[in-house]
Amino acid sequence: METAKAKLTVLFDPPFWIGLFERESGGRYEACRVVFGAEPRDFEVYAYILDHYDRLAFSPALQTEVSAEREISPKRAQRLARQQTQSAGIGTKAQQALQLQREQQKTERRAVSRENREAEEARRYRLRQEKRKEKHRGH
Numbered sequence: 001m002e003t004a005k006a007k008l009t010v011l012f013d014p015p016f017w018i019g020l021f022e023r024e025s026g027g028r029y030e031a032c033r034v035v036f037g038a039e040p041r042d043f044e045v046y047a048y049i050l051d052h053y054d055r056l057a058f059s060p061a062l063q064t065e066v067s068a069e070r071e072i073s074p075k076r077a078q079r080l081a082r083q084q085t086q087s088a089g090i091g092t093k094a095q096q097a098l099q100l101q102r103e104q105q106k107t108e109r110r111a112v113s114r115e116n117r118e119a120e121e122a123r124r125y126r127l128r129q130e131k132r133k134e135k136h137r138g139h
Helices: 042-055 074-088 093-137
Strands: 004-013 016-025 028-037
Touching: 004 042, 016 042, 028 042
Parallel strands: none
Antiparallel strands: 004 016, 016 028
16 A cells, blocks of 8 residues: 655745645655745645645655555644644744743843842831830830
């Protein structure tokens, strides 16, 4: 039984988003690169596949060794797909820079609020101590 695999990877290749189509069947490997321009959404990628897949200009076939792979359970396949999408770090360079800036501001804000909280606690402690001393002076 001959198996066929197809894979699409959408990635940012400055200054455009590209789609890298790969297909492998019967020991032959072919690839095709498509330029999307702006970051495509999931439904746009799906529509592109449905409309244009049969007209893609794949590279000349390369010979690959046919490996006897065992079937992967659906849950494992889903887990692997999730890991691949999370490790890629989806987002433009601008979005990643803004995210880094937000994280830095968050750590600064936490440090300032911690200092303010500790100062307020120290002030309250001093007030309590002074109050206790005032109470004992009258005796």
